[in-house]
Amino acid sequence: MVKKTNPSSDDISVFFDAAKGTMPKDHQDLKNNILRDAEKTNSELNTLDELSVFFEASKVGVPKVNRDLETRILRDADRAHGVMNASPVRLWIDQSLVFLKELGGFPSAVGFTASLAAGVCIGFYSPDWSDSITSFFLIDAFDEVSFTGSFLGLNEIFEDI
Amino acid sequence: MFNGSTEKEIDCVLILAFANGDRKAAQQLTERLMPKIHAHAYYRLGNIADAEDVTQEAFLRLWQFAPRWEQGNAHVSTWLYRVVSNLCKDRYRRPKLEDLIVAKEPTDETQSPADKIDDHYRQKALYDAMSLLPENQRLAVQFRHIDELTNPEIAEIMGLSVEAVESLTARGKRKLIEVLASYKTELGYTHG
Numbered sequence: 001m002v003k004k005t006n007p008s009s010d011d012i013s014v015f016f017d018a019a020k021g022t023m024p025k026d027h028q029d030l031k032n033n034i035l036r037d038a039e040k041t042n043s044e045l046n047t048l049d050e051l052s053v054f055f056e057a058s059k060v061g062v063p064k065v066n067r068d069l070e071t072r073i074l075r076d077a078d079r080a081h082g083v084m085n086a087s088p089v090r091l092w093i094d095q096s097l098v099f100l101k102e103l104g105g106f107p108s109a110v111g112f113t114a115s116l117a118a119g120v121c122i123g124f125y126s127p128d129w130s131d132s133i134t135s136f137f138l139i140d141a142f143d144e145v146s147f148t149g150s151f152l153g154l155n156e157i158f159e160d161i
Numbered sequence: 162m163f164n165g166s167t168e169k170e171i172d173c174v175l176i177l178a179f180a181n182g183d184r185k186a187a188q189q190l191t192e193r194l195m196p197k198i199h200a201h202a203y204y205r206l207g208n209i210a211d212a213e214d215v216t217q218e219a220f221l222r223l224w225q226f227a228p229r230w231e232q233g234n235a236h237v238s239t240w241l242y243r244v245v246s247n248l249c250k251d252r253y254r255r256p257k258l259e260d261l262i263v264a265k266e267p268t269d270e271t272q273s274p275a276d277k278i279d280d281h282y283r284q285k286a287l288y289d290a291m292s293l294l295p296e297n298q299r300l301a302v303q304f305r306h307i308d309e310l311t312n313p314e315i316a317e318i319m320g321l322s323v324e325a326v327e328s329l330t331a332r333g334k335r336k337l338i339e340v341l342a343s344y345k346t347e348l349g350y351t352h353g
Contacts, residue, residue, distance in 0.1 A: 057283035
């Protein structure tokens, strides 16, 4: 069994010496690193200095922003704001108004609605006066089309061929 | 209200205020961020009309996104830069440099005519040199040295690491130095 003894100062000094022996090398590396970083930084600064004249020239010449652009952006913000806070019914009304506007405005919308209503009425109720109109235009509303017989006499034509 | 807040915190407060119904917040945000975003788009597209369209579109997306904005999100300006950068990429066409120069001419009334001419030549030189860079390098250099963003901000916008951005910027600048070296004498630039 090995007897455990406290290390003497000589024993410890071995480690200190070893440590000292490495110090100069580490310091040298550190110094080299610092110098390299400094050189690199200096070089980068020089590069930046050289280019800064050009960058500054580019920055000073940026055109002023058109006031109209700000107005347009804020109008968009208002719309987005409206959409965020609007109820579904309000949104539907807004979209309908936009649709009507695209249709051609109020006069077009009235014409469109009137013709739509008239079409629906005629279709559902088939009023008596529709007969007189159809007879005036010589339209036989109840003409039947036979799909089994000759259609426009095409059968006869094909037979001849 | 904004004592002690950084600029970016103020933007965040404003967008949240807008989302909660404060219309004036939109105006303040627009006044704070629109010039920067417009300048970026203008330098990318080289055309005022296109730059304005892209800026308006970017802000529209911001307003639409506002209700979903959360405190932990990216900074508003970073978010806008990313959107406008993508919009510019979609719309990119090679700008006419003449448009760029002519459009910039009346902007700084304090400059002497000689200074203006020098600046125009420098703008042209830098613009030509930048157009020779790969897109990522050009973008990184523009964000860093023209838009004056920080590397972490650029990294966030471009979806890269900070180291990658540093590398892109450094390579871009080295290339620019090489290309611009020929302009030095012509522009009366004697540094270095």
